[in-house]
Amino acid sequence: MAGTEHDQVEETLKRIEANKYVIGTIVVNAEGIPIRTTLDNSTTVVYAQLLRHLTMKARNTVRDLDPQNDICFLRMQTKKHNILVAPENNFLLIVIQKHVNSLRTFP
Amino acid sequence: MFTDEAQEPVSIRSAWRTSQQSAQDSIGCQTRAVHSAEAEVQTLSTAVSWTQTQPHDEAQEQLLQPAADRLDPPGLKAFLQRVEDTVIRELDRNGRSHAFDEFQVNWEDQSQPVSCLHCLQHPSAQERGLHVTSVSWSCTGSVIACAFGRTDDGDWITEPSCVCTWNLDRRGLNPKQADLVIDVATAVTALCCHPQQPALITGGLYSGEVVVWDTSRTQDPVLVQTGMSADSHREPVYQVAWVPLQKAGEFGVLSACSGGRVLLWTGDLNEGRFVLNAAYALVPQQVPHSSYVSFKARGSSTVGVTSLALSPWDPDTFLVGSEGGLLLRCSFSSQTPAAVPSEGHNVTLRAPAVFVFRPRSGPVHSIHCSPFHRNLFVSAGTDGRAHLHSLLQADPLLSLRVSDSSVFQVQWSPSRPLVFAAAAAQGEVHIFDLGRRSLRPAATIEQGGADQAATCLAFNSQNSHLLALGRTNGTVCIWQLSHDLTEQSPREISQLEQIANQVAA
Numbered sequence: 311m312a313g314t315e316h317d318q319v320e321e322t323l324k325r326i327e328a329n330k331y332v333i334g335t336i337v338v339n340a341e342g343i344p345i346r347t348t349l350d351n352s353t354t355v356v357y358a359q360l361l362r363h364l365t366m367k368a369r370n371t372v373r374d375l376d377p378q379n380d381i382c383f384l385r386m387q388t389k390k391h392n393i394l395v396a397p398e399n400n401f402l403l404i405v406i407q408k409h410v411n412s413l414r415t416f417p
Numbered sequence: 418m419f420t421d422e423a424q425e426p427v428s429i430r431s432a433w434r435t436s437q438q439s440a441q442d443s444i445g446c447q448t449r450a451v452h453s454a455e456a457e458v459q460t461l462s463t464a465v466s467w468t469q470t471q472p473h474d475e476a477q478e479q480l481l482q483p484a485a486d487r488l489d490p491p492g493l494k495a496f497l498q499r500v501e502d503t504v505i506r507e508l509d510r511n512g513r514s515h516a517f518d519e520f521q522v523n524w525e526d527q528s529q530p531v532s533c534l535h536c537l538q539h540p541s542a543q544e545r546g547l548h549v550t551s552v553s554w555s556c557t558g559s560v561i562a563c564a565f566g567r568t569d570d571g572d573w574i575t576e577p578s579c580v581c582t583w584n585l586d587r588r589g590l591n592p593k594q595a596d597l598v599i600d601v602a603t604a605v606t607a608l609c610c611h612p613q614q615p616a617l618i619t620g621g622l623y624s625g626e627v628v629v630w631d632t633s634r635t636q637d638p639v640l641v642q643t644g645m646s647a648d649s650h651r652e653p654v655y656q657v658a659w660v661p662l663q664k665a666g667e668f669g670v671l672s673a674c675s676g677g678r679v680l681l682w683t684g685d686l687n688e689g690r691f692v693l694n695a696a697y698a699l700v701p702q703q704v705p706h707s708s709y710v711s712f713k714a715r716g717s718s719t720v721g722v723t724s725l726a727l728s729p730w731d732p733d734t735f736l737v738g739s740e741g742g743l744l745l746r747c748s749f750s751s752q753t754p755a756a757v758p759s760e761g762h763n764v765t766l767r768a769p770a771v772f773v774f775r776p777r778s779g780p781v782h783s784i785h786c787s788p789f790h791r792n793l794f795v796s797a798g799t800d801g802r803a804h805l806h807s808l809l810q811a812d813p814l815l816s817l818r819v820s821d822s823s824v825f826q827v828q829w830s831p832s833r834p835l836v837f838a839a840a841a842a843q844g845e846v847h848i849f850d851l852g853r854r855s856l857r858p859a860a861t862i863e864q865g866g867a868d869q870a871a872t873c874l875a876f877n878s879q880n881s882h883l884l885a886l887g888r889t890n891g892t893v894c895i896w897q898l899s900h901d902l903t904e905q906s907p908r909e910i911s912q913l914e915q916i917a918n919q920v921a922a
Contacts, residue, residue, distance in 0.1 A: 315494050322497045329508040337497075339490055383503055385511075392511050396500040400492055403500050407511055 331408040333391060338362060338402040349406075361404055365397045530860035530902060531848075534883070535895040537592045539565070539581045542891050547578055549887030551608035551873050555615045558879025559586040560596075562618050563893045566604030568825075568872050578604045580620060582632060585883075585895065599630055599638050607657045611668065619670050621654025627672045627691060629684060641684040643691045648764075652676035656725040661732065662694075669694055671727070675740060677719030679747070679769065697747065697769040698755035704743065705773050726784035730791035734808075737770075738781025744774040744796055746808060774811050777804075783826040789834035789910065790917050799823035803839050803849070810920050817856055819847055825872050832881035832903050834913045840871035846886055848902060852912055862886065862896055 327335050327348060337346040338358045347354040365384055372381045384395040396403040547565040554561055565578040581595035607621035616633040617640070626649060631640040643649040652675040659668045660681065669683045670691070677699045682691040699720035721740035728734040737745045747769035755766040779799030787793040792808045801820050804813035820841035830836035835851040836859070847858035862871075870889045877883040882903045884896045 316489055319489055319494050319497055322494075322501050326501065326504055326508070329505060330512055332508065337493070345490065345493075383507060385507060394504060394507055394511075396504050398496055398500070400490075401496045403497070403504060405504060405508065407508055 326403075326405060329407075333406045333408055335406075336402075336404040338404065340400045357404055357406075358402075361393070361395055362402060365395050365402060369397060530899045531862050531884075531896050533894055534897050535583075535585065535590070535592050537561070537563070537581075537583050537595070537893045537895070538891060539563075539579070539595050539598070540593060542579060542581070545576065545578075547576075547604075547891055548889040549872060549891060549893055550604070550606050551620075552875045552885045552887045552893055553608045553610040553618070554875055554877045554879075554883075554885065555582075555610045555618075556612050556879075557615045558877050558883075560584045560610075560615065561875075561885050561893065561895065562608060562610055563887060564605035564608040564620060565891065566606055566623060568870075568889065575603060577602055580605055580608065580618065580630065582618075583893075597632055599632075601628075606653050606655055607672075609657045609659055612659055613666075613668070619657050619659065621657040621672050621674070623653045625650035625652055625654060625674060625676075627654060627657060627670060627680075627682060629670065629691075639689070641686065641689055641691050643682065648680070648693045648696075650674035650676055650678055650680065652721070655723050658725060658727055660727060671725065671735070673722040673725040673737065675721035675723065677721055678766075679722060679725065679735075679737065681749075693764050695749070696764045696766045697751075698757045698766040699737065699739070699745070699770060700756055700768070702756055703753070703768040704745065704770050723780045724782055724784050724796075726786050726794060728786045728791070728794075729788055730786075735769075736784045736786065736794060736796075738784050738796060738798070740780045742777035742779055742781060742798065744776065744781055744784070744806070745770045746772040746774070772808075772811075774806055775813065779823065782824065783828075785828045785837070787829050787834070787913075788831060789829075790913050792917050792920075793913070795827045795829065795837050797824035797827040797839055801841070803827050803837070805851075805916070807917055807920050814916060814919055815851075817849055819858075820845065825870070826874050828874060828876055830881065830903070831876050831878040833905050834909045836902055838874055838876070838884065840874045840886065842870045844869045844871055844888070846871050846874060846884075848898070850902070851916060852906075852909060860898070860902060 323335060323337070323346060326332070334349040335347070336344050336349065336354050336357055338344050342358060342362045344354045344358040349357070368384055369381045372379050381397060384397065386393040391409060392407045394405045394407065542565045548568050549563050550566040550568055551564040552561060560582050562580060562582045564580050578601055580599045580601060582597045583590065584596050587596070601620070601622065604623040605620045606623050609619050611617035611619070616631050617629055618632065619627065619629045621627050626643050628642040629640045630638040632638060634640070650672065654672050654674045656673045658671045660671045661667070662669050662683065669681050671679065671681050673679045679697040679699070680693060681695040683694045685692050699722065701720055704720070720743060722737050723740050724738035726736040728736070733749050735747050735749065737747055739745070748771045749769070751767055751769045751771065753768045755768040757766055777798045777800055781796055781798040784794060784796045787795070793805065794808070795803055795805050797803045797819065801818065801822060801824060803817045803819050803824060805815040805817070806813050819839045820843055822842035825840050825842060827837055827839045830838070836848060838846060838848045840846045844863070846862040848860040850859035853859060871886055872889055873887040875885045877885070882898045884898060886894045886896060888894070
């Protein structure tokens, strides 16, 4: 059963990654250690650490404003791409997506 | 009955006040002499060893990538199933969303469009009345090199001039004193810094020589020079440029003079001389015919070259502007021999002209190829207009009026595809933004009148907000451009494509 569970996990992640313009995906566990990633390791570690702090801060902000409210989803639009974070108690799913009208600059 | 009496004074000893002076004796001390002894040590045997780090093994990073047979953390599957829908929905929505399309956040302060940072002068050159003929930034973006000479004299001048460099990132920057002054025997008419090595600068002289200076050498900065051989130019060299050669990392120097020759040199460092690699000669008879070029060969048998531009996209193409107003596209690999009498050159002269654009009425002072589009270039001359051309057609795509007098230099901005700057003879510098609706300049640098004509300008490709401007009064001003003029906005590349595609079928 563990085999098929693993397959389902992989399949789900592949569905997410297959979306247009996705640059990379990272799954982070409760301790902040990345357990799945499609980017290189140094970038992954940095993203995991920073976004975990940011997500906790965002969650605390929402709960402080209204104790019965909670954060569902966090999306940051930066100059270069979009960062989407789906937070949970145990895990964190980070997806980095390119802008649709991406800039082409002189190399 | 009253008489004067003299009495003895009476003194009463104090009962409590005693002398505070205590006993006092003096002691001296002296340190004993320090013992010192000398000893020598000599190694008798030596051993050499070294270490080398192993290349990082990708296979060792498995801490983060669990092997397929290891168990996933419990709950991972459930978590992913819960969030999958949300994430995919958000990804799709992002793909379709047009929110924030034109929104550009500006974290820096919105100040005036241009502000003068430094005004650099070389007093001895100013005393002699020399003008700044050319400025060039080094490849690191922190050093500005300026060439002094004359832009108005037609006669042969033998006045010595100089090349000065200032390092703007140094703390002790003194605007009145250059960091490095290289004395040159004649006026320097062109200057170009090496695109990869910050210490090398090449310059073209009024006498026709081409020199490379190495600023890292303290004694004699001249590294290579052409000397007055049969190969070299006889007329003032108006433009020099570094050209990447076949071998990666090697550069040659391309020089163009008003005698109609364009020569490609490679440096022979051992001898300190330049070796001619290829030579091109432009003669009116060999200019390709088109419906516009209807002039017959006049008395002059050469097409004097006043400006030169290399295309960063196509290593074979270069553009040439002449004294008579011709604008030509040339090719390095052209094999047609030139119709000039051979003057004892070691290399056969070739005719490089491939295509002629619509000619102008006066000398073309400046051409620059766009770093963002392979077909576009801008040119300017004495008619006071800046013309935007495409390599594919002879007529200009756009002509912008810059000033009433002649325009000495135009250059595209290295960071914004639609922006270029033009320096005019009346002293003002206009910065045009093609993305704007109106054809008036986006920003103007005004300073002084005709006695302070702006002769040359250069954008700094590393720090794109800096612009250097050389004037005929011998000063070089460094201007800082605002955020608007240096930050690329999202649709600029596509706007530039649209302009370039206006080529008539």
